[in-house]
Amino acid sequence: MKTAVVIGAGFGGLASALRLAARGVQTTVVDRLSMPGGRAVEFSREHSNQTFRYDAGPTVLTAPILFEELFQLFGERLEDHVELMPVTPWYQMKFIDGSTFNYGGSTDDIQAEIAKFSANDALAYPAFLAHSKKLFDKGYEELGTQAFLGWGSMIKAMPAMIRLRADRSVYALTAKYFKHESIRRAFSIQPLLVGGNPFDTTSIYSLIHYLERKWGVWFVRGGMAQLVAAMVALGQRHGVQYEWSADVAAIEVNNKQASGVTLRDGRTLQADTVVCNADPGYVLSTLLPAPHQQKHATERKQYSMGLFVWYFSTDKMYPDVPHHTILFGQTYRKVLDKIFNKLELPEDLSIYLHRPSATDPSCAPPGHDSFYALVPVPNLRSDIAWADVEHDFKAALLEALSDRILPGLKDCIVDESFVTPEYFSKELMAPWGAGFSITPTLLQSAGFRFPNRATTLSNLYFTGAGTHPGAGVPGVVTSAKVVERLMFGSVQ
Numbered sequence: 028m029k030t031a032v033v034i035g036a037g038f039g040g041l042a043s044a045l046r047l048a049a050r051g052v053q054t055t056v057v058d059r060l061s062m063p064g065g066r067a068v069e070f071s072r073e074h075s076n077q078t079f080r081y082d083a084g085p086t087v088l089t090a091p092i093l094f095e096e097l098f099q100l101f102g103e104r105l106e107d108h109v110e111l112m113p114v115t116p117w118y119q120m121k122f123i124d125g126s127t128f129n130y131g132g133s134t135d136d137i138q139a140e141i142a143k144f145s146a147n148d149a150l151a152y153p154a155f156l157a158h159s160k161k162l163f164d165k166g167y168e169e170l171g172t173q174a175f176l177g178w179g180s181m182i183k184a185m186p187a188m189i190r191l192r193a194d195r196s197v198y199a200l201t202a203k204y205f206k207h208e209s210i211r212r213a214f215s216i217q218p219l220l221v222g223g224n225p226f227d228t229t230s231i232y233s234l235i236h237y238l239e240r241k242w243g244v245w246f247v248r249g250g251m252a253q254l255v256a257a258m259v260a261l262g263q264r265h266g267v268q269y270e271w272s273a274d275v276a277a278i279e280v281n282n283k284q285a286s287g288v289t290l291r292d293g294r295t296l297q298a299d300t301v302v303c304n305a306d307p308g309y310v311l312s313t314l315l316p317a318p319h320q321q322k323h324a325t326e327r328k329q330y331s332m333g334l335f336v337w338y339f340s341t342d343k344m345y346p347d348v349p350h351h352t353i354l355f356g357q358t359y360r361k362v363l364d365k366i367f368n369k370l371e372l373p374e375d376l377s378i379y380l381h382r383p384s385a386t387d388p389s390c391a392p393p394g395h396d397s398f399y400a401l402v403p404v405p406n407l408r409s410d411i412a413w414a415d416v417e418h419d420f421k422a423a424l425l426e427a428l429s430d431r432i433l434p435g436l437k438d439c440i441v442d443e444s445f446v447t448p449e450y451f452s453k454e455l456m457a458p459w460g461a462g463f464s465i466t467p468t469l470l471q472s473a474g475f476r477f478p479n480r481a482t483t484l485s486n487l488y489f490t491g492a493g494t495h496p497g498a499g500v501p502g503v504v505t506s507a508k509v510v511e512r513l514m515f516g517s518v519q
Contacts (some may be wrong), residue, residue: 037065040138042507069252097123173475222331222463307477333448343439370409
């Protein structure tokens with residue numbers, strides 16, 4: 028293998044390109060957007076002699092070791108190129124009755140927060156943490172970088188999955204340890220950050236809590252897009268080529284091997300191997316020649332919810348609002364069922380509010396605050412006509428934020444924009460406009476996800492949210508390790 032083309036410059040594609048370059052493979056990354064990042068692209072607008080910048084997607088870094096490894100491949104250090112800032116608390120959770128829960132910190136910190144709701148639940152926390160560690164040790168450390176190709180690999184992993192009760196949902200596992208409903212919500216909401224319904228997502232994903240405890244929750248000074256820029260610059264220093272606004276029209280196939288890509292401008296880039304950071308469902312149903320297409324690929328999979336994300340800046344400061352706030356609505360199971368299963372627009376809003384200027388004031392102009400508010404909504408399998416409802420939905424979101432956490436918001440907004448699932452579909456080529464590719468249910472985990480290597484083309488690989496080990500920044504970056512293992516038999 029001497030040459031490779033990577034389709035897509037999200038975290039998975041950028042990590043794959045770096046691992047290929049470290050192996051001596053001449054690698055070219057192409058992306059249809061005008062800048063790198065994929066879901067982690069930066070939105071930037073200038074008006075009134077001010078610049079307003081927003082991280083479009085990921086808001087935290089929870090496993091910095093994965094990025095440290097990428098720089099170490101070239102004898103460099105991550106800390107020489109980006110500054111990581113601790114986020115405290117990791118998240119503040121606000122419930123409809125006005126109570127708050129500061130999620131994160133040491134065992135003593137977390138137990139003290141739980142005790143505000145239930146002394147017995149506080150005593151149960153160490154046992155929950157121990158269970159989360161078992162899931163982390165097996166699901167992340169042992170199986171995270173393993174390739175699952177075919178039934179054989181799944182059968183080998185099955186005994187451990189059975190012992191860990193992977194058939195149980197994240198919420199069911201949480202309910203085993205905690206009795207207070209607010210605490211159950213606080214420790215079961217993590218699947219929503221990777222596209223899953225806590226009532227359907229396999230309990231393996233409860234490993235996220237231990238992962239957060241092990242490495243902490245961090246923010247990159249200047250925004251998460253600075254980490255994207257640092258990865259691109261690292262690749263440039265070591266021979267990776269990048270092409271922006273380069274939309275792939277087709278993956279070329281010769282003699283049952285991927286031989287490169289054809290761009291919509293008519294150019295063909297030949298390569299010995301192709302790595303796709305685009306959604307596998309889109310690639311398999313659209314970019315391959317007819318004999319290798321799998322048009323059913325998206326039909327048979329359950330895709331994650333969509334996202335409504337409102338980006339805005341204010342000329343009023345909200346110093347008491349932390350970096351991350353999760354505003355729970357009145358209901359939990361009911362509203363998630365409405366979004367994931369009934370595909371109906373929620374009226375009872377649950378909101379993820381990101382205020383990066385709480386940690387890094389440079390993320391907003393002087394005297395301003397910057398935010399994004401994210402609300403889970405049905406994906407485009409619903410019959411919602413977003414053009415008809417998007418402004419009313421944003422108005423409802425503004426009202427909810429004003430009432431619960433940002434008083435006077437309407438009168439102090441100086442910049443704003445929003446995206447709906449239509450953005451994810453049209454700009455990011457995400458099937459059904461899903462925010463996180465396929466959902467992490469038991470039957471869509473490990474070997475049941477899209478494979479990291481195509482079943483009909485032995486040199487076509489997949490990295491990103493839809494493949495093993497899954498969505499979220501750690502999962503996406505780890506998928507590049509899986510691809511490297513498939514290509515070379517080991518991971519550097």
